Amino acid sequence: MLEKLIYFLITAVILLVIALLHVAYLTYAERKIIARMQQRLGPNRVGPRGLLQPIADMLKLLTKEDLVPYGVDKPIFYIAPFISLVCAGTGVALIPLWEKFVISNINVGLLFILALSSLSAYGVILSGWASNSRYAFLGGLRASAQVISYEIAMSLALLSVVLMAGSLNLMDIVKAQINSPYKIYLIPQIIAFYVFIISAIAECNRVPFDLPEAETELVAGYFVEYSAMRFAIFYLAEYFGMVVMSALAVTCFLGGWVGPFEVPYVPFFWFLIKLYFLLFVYIWVRATLPRYRYDQLMGLGWKVLIPVGIINLFLTALLKLIF
Amino acid sequence: MEELLNELKEKFSSVIIEIQEKDYPTLICKRSGFLDLMKYLKEEKGFKYLIDLCGVDYLDYKYKNFEERFEVVYHLYNLDTKILLRLKVRIPEKDCWQYSVTPLWETANWFERECYDMFGINFKGHPNLKRILMPDDWEGHPLRKDYPVYLEEEQEWKTYKELKEKVKQQS
Amino acid sequence: MATYLEINKKQVNEEKWEEPFYLNMGPQHPSTHGVLRLFLELEGETIVNCTPIIGYLHRGVEKLAETLNYNQTIVLSDRLDYIASAANNTAFALAFEKLMGLEVPRRAKLLRTIVCEMARICNHLLWLATHALDIGAMTVFLYCFRDREWLLNIYEKICGARLTHTYVRVGGVRQDFTQEIIDELYKFTEEFPSRIYDYETLIDVNRIWLKRTKGVAVVPAEDAINLGLTGPVLRGSGVPYDVRKFRPYDAYGEVEFIVPTGKNGDTYDRYRVRMEELRQSNRIIRQCLDKLPETQGEPVVAENAPDLLMPEKIRKPEPKPVPKKGVIFKGEEIPVVPPGEAFASIESPKGELAVYVVSDGSNKPWRLRVRTPSFVHISAIPYMAKNHLIADLIAIIGTLDIVLGDSDR
Numbered sequence: 001m002l003e004k005l006i007y008f009l010i011t012a013v014i015l016l017v018i019a020l021l022h023v024a025y026l027t028y029a030e031r032k033i034i035a036r037m038q039q040r041l042g043p044n045r046v047g048p049r050g051l052l053q054p055i056a057d058m059l060k061l062l063t064k065e066d067l068v069p070y071g072v073d074k075p076i077f078y079i080a081p082f083i084s085l086v087c088a089g090t091g092v093a094l095i096p097l098w099e100k101f102v103i104s105n106i107n108v109g110l111l112f113i114l115a116l117s118s119l120s121a122y123g124v125i126l127s128g129w130a131s132n133s134r135y136a137f138l139g140g141l142r143a144s145a146q147v148i149s150y151e152i153a154m155s156l157a158l159l160s161v162v163l164m165a166g167s168l169n170l171m172d173i174v175k176a177q178i179n180s181p182y183k184i185y186l187i188p189q190i191i192a193f194y195v196f197i198i199s200a201i202a203e204c205n206r207v208p209f210d211l212p213e214a215e216t217e218l219v220a221g222y223f224v225e226y227s228a229m230r231f232a233i234f235y236l237a238e239y240f241g242m243v244v245m246s247a248l249a250v251t252c253f254l255g256g257w258v259g260p261f262e263v264p265y266v267p268f269f270w271f272l273i274k275l276y277f278l279l280f281v282y283i284w285v286r287a288t289l290p291r292y293r294y295d296q297l298m299g300l301g302w303k304v305l306i307p308v309g310i311i312n313l314f315l316t317a318l319l320k321l322i323f
Numbered sequence: 324m325e326e327l328l329n330e331l332k333e334k335f336s337s338v339i340i341e342i343q344e345k346d347y348p349t350l351i352c353k354r355s356g357f358l359d360l361m362k363y364l365k366e367e368k369g370f371k372y373l374i375d376l377c378g379v380d381y382l383d384y385k386y387k388n389f390e391e392r393f394e395v396v397y398h399l400y401n402l403d404t405k406i407l408l409r410l411k412v413r414i415p416e417k418d419c420w421q422y423s424v425t426p427l428w429e430t431a432n433w434f435e436r437e438c439y440d441m442f443g444i445n446f447k448g449h450p451n452l453k454r455i456l457m458p459d460d461w462e463g464h465p466l467r468k469d470y471p472v473y474l475e476e477e478q479e480w481k482t483y484k485e486l487k488e489k490v491k492q493q494s
Numbered sequence: 495m496a497t498y499l500e501i502n503k504k505q506v507n508e509e510k511w512e513e514p515f516y517l518n519m520g521p522q523h524p525s526t527h528g529v530l531r532l533f534l535e536l537e538g539e540t541i542v543n544c545t546p547i548i549g550y551l552h553r554g555v556e557k558l559a560e561t562l563n564y565n566q567t568i569v570l571s572d573r574l575d576y577i578a579s580a581a582n583n584t585a586f587a588l589a590f591e592k593l594m595g596l597e598v599p600r601r602a603k604l605l606r607t608i609v610c611e612m613a614r615i616c617n618h619l620l621w622l623a624t625h626a627l628d629i630g631a632m633t634v635f636l637y638c639f640r641d642r643e644w645l646l647n648i649y650e651k652i653c654g655a656r657l658t659h660t661y662v663r664v665g666g667v668r669q670d671f672t673q674e675i676i677d678e679l680y681k682f683t684e685e686f687p688s689r690i691y692d693y694e695t696l697i698d699v700n701r702i703w704l705k706r707t708k709g710v711a712v713v714p715a716e717d718a719i720n721l722g723l724t725g726p727v728l729r730g731s732g733v734p735y736d737v738r739k740f741r742p743y744d745a746y747g748e749v750e751f752i753v754p755t756g757k758n759g760d761t762y763d764r765y766r767v768r769m770e771e772l773r774q775s776n777r778i779i780r781q782c783l784d785k786l787p788e789t790q791g792e793p794v795v796a797e798n799a800p801d802l803l804m805p806e807k808i809r810k811p812e813p814k815p816v817p818k819k820g821v822i823f824k825g826e827e828i829p830v831v832p833p834g835e836a837f838a839s840i841e842s843p844k845g846e847l848a849v850y851v852v853s854d855g856s857n858k859p860w861r862l863r864v865r866t867p868s869f870v871h872i873s874a875i876p877y878m879a880k881n882h883l884i885a886d887l888i889a890i891i892g893t894l895d896i897v898l899g900d901s902d903r
Binding site: 456 | 548549552554556557558560561592719720721722733735740741833834835836837839846848850852854855860861863865869870872873877902903
Binding site for chain 3: 138
């Protein structure tokens with residue numbers, strides 16, 4: 001009993017550290033990749049080829065002055081970033097990395113992750129309200145409406161996967177993908193995959209759906225009044241969300257850890273390759289596309305993605321009936 | 324263009340004092356009846372585009388042959404016949420007002436505000452005559468010839484002086 | 495600060511008072527292109543009323559010009575529209591030449607046209623960069639700046655400065671082009687059309703771009719002329735008014751180019767008009783470069799251009815009565831410039847830039863009035879922003895191409 005607890009604690013801490021490193025270096029990778037797409041170099045001063053840039057950023061943010069503006073609602077102001085971070089980061093514990101490793105293998109894993117992403121909307125709304133500023137308020141309003149609408153589309157996409165796999169447990173979903181062509185759910189569920197990717201980009205408030213934090217319009221939206229470490233926590237929460245959503249897409253649609261050939265000593269090799277590819281797609285989209293206007297964004301969520309999700313659900317049910 | 328100028332001279336002989344032929348034909352007008360002339364030019368003759376509206380201060384001008392101090396200069400353009408007209412209205416110093424042409428051309432709104440801000444000429448019929456380039460509680464009209472280019476220490480802007488006092492007190 | 499905006503309270507029913515939601519896009523904002531303050535009255539996300547407040551960059555150019563002689567005021571003109579300063583210099587020089595009755599030699603006219611068109615390309619590239627950045631496409635920003643760097647390096651070879659050129663003077667230009675500059679310009683005109691194609695592939699048929707710009711801020715032609723809009727904004731609404739064709743100046747009478755016009759008057763049409771103007775500017779520079787060898791060896795300044803630089807005699811120290819600080823020093827009584835007035839207007843990249851100058855016979859202007867396009871365009875923002883969302887307001891400011899140095903002088 002005690003051994004299990006210690007084992008659990010150690011693996012949790014190790015996984016947390018690795019996830020944090022991933023998130024930190026994701027910011028570095030984003031800056032480098034976007035810079036290369038724009039014909040410039042990106043950070044290359046700190047450390048060899050700029051590799052120590054995230055650490056430099058973290059040290060800088062730790063030593064900055066922590067401003068609390070006048071008239072804010074203090075308890076909510078202090079707690080809001082942590083809500084975002086916790087809800088975004090807890091999902092890491094549920095993703096199966098390879099066949100015998102997942103920190104918590106609960107039977108309603110998928111539902112738990114969806115519930116966490118709904119909770120993260122709270123962090124946005126509360127921070128927008130608590131900062132005594134109109135810009136933050138507007139950003140919080142927009143973000144809350146956006147997150148709620150795109151969650152429905154995401155859930156519909158994931159429901160089709162659940163129908164095909166027959167279980168909400170993430171391990172079982174990956175194991176059930178062996179029956180499909182190429183051992184991934186991408187081919188029969190391609191519509192659901194696209195719906196899921198678009199809603200995931202909207203859930204994380206990334207371009208082209210980043211109106212709540214559009215810097216040229218709302219001057220950083222709902223976290224405009226946060227400085228130093230609290231800003232860093234919001235920033236980390238956004239990238240954590242990206243990592244968790246990509247990991248979820250890999251697990252549900254791309255086959256988890258399954259690959260064409262086995263790599264010895266590195267059982268999570270294929271998982272990481274697929275995860276990095278999806279993160280690259282996020283960054284690629286950011287460098288290319290302009291931003292949606294708010295009403296067009298809501299129109300896309302409600303009028304396009306949800307009907308497509310529902311149609312996909314029916315088609316999947318038909319497929320399951322026939323085969 | 325000759326027929327246009329002759330026609331205007333016949334029709335508005337009480338308003339137009341003189342027609343000069345400089346780089347563009349210049350009409351020097353009186354203040355009363357000016358709005359009718361502008362309305363005629365805009366609606367009948369098609370001068371739909373007001374390029375510019377500005378004021379000039381002629382205090383101590385050497386070659387002056389009239390007695391009023393200010394002049395408001397209008398530049399009108401006709402896009403079909405490509406004629407550019409310049410109209411000038413002379414405004415005395417004591418009786419410093421002029422009719423506003425904002426109901427005819429929307430552009431004149433901000434031009435007249437700037438003219439008021441810089442010279443102090445009031446425009447009758449303007450919807451919102453406030454200072455535009457200078458701060459709202461500024462005293463004096465900067466582009467007049469008796470307004471200095473560099474201000475002395477005592478003549479500085481009141482609000483700025485108060486701000487400096489406040490900062491000195493707090494530190 | 496003195497508060498001057500009355501806050502109107504709408505009465506809902508006798509007991510409840512409702513106050514509308516005010517948002518101040520203050521002088522410091524990432525996307526208002528300078529120190530422009532917009533006071534918005536919002537209802538949800540829709541703008542009910544918008545009041546622009548300017549004057550934060552007022553430097554008193556018109557007052558200062560009365561203390562400097564004619565060649566010195568050209569330096570002031572650089573700082574008006576600091577993105578395309580060759581165009582401002584040309585406007586001032588044209589007005590002064592009309593006043594003095596000078597005839598500019600043909601080579602100087604061609605050089606001036608080349609520099610003005612280069613300024614137009616620089617300005618449109620910066621406009622595209624910031625407009626796309628505001629709407630969210632970050633990559634177009636850097637592509638445009640890459641090409642702008644090329645042009646700014648050519649400018650540095652021409653006149654020594656990247657941003658504030660003062661190359662065009664009263665009577666001609668400052669100095670002639672060397673062969674190296676002409677070769678670089680040839681290379682530039684060869685490669686530029688493919689770069690324009692690059693930008694268009696990124697945003698022209700992008701659905702998000704079309705959704706953000708089609709149907710936003712439609713201005714019908716009648717209202718556009720009434721509001722005083724000029725330049726690409728007016729041509730997007732269908733009125734083909736271009737000062738280069740209606741009142742030709744410099745070498746524009748000799749070169750061939752078309753004036754692109756739009757149809758609907760929305761943001762997308764203005765965008766297409768400016769992209770076409772980039773191509774036409776390229777064409778004009780090419781034609782002028784081809785005509786340059788014919789005028790080889792001509793002077794670049796008019797012969798009877800008055801030497802308005804510091805004449806020798808002032809350099810010797812003379813006991814002069816020191817004037818009281820603040821009184822306008824009227825200058826020597828040398829009838830250098832005949833008394834009178836002149837009006838000249840050019841097609842600057844943003845619109846119609848007009849200069850009206852009154853002279854009193856001395857070497858300093860009596861009154862210098864600059865009619866700038868940005869001043870008029872900012873006054874048209876309330877009309878265009880009615881019933882649009884805040885996100886559209888950013889697109890509107892971008893499409894009007896406003897520079898605050900131009901508007902506040």
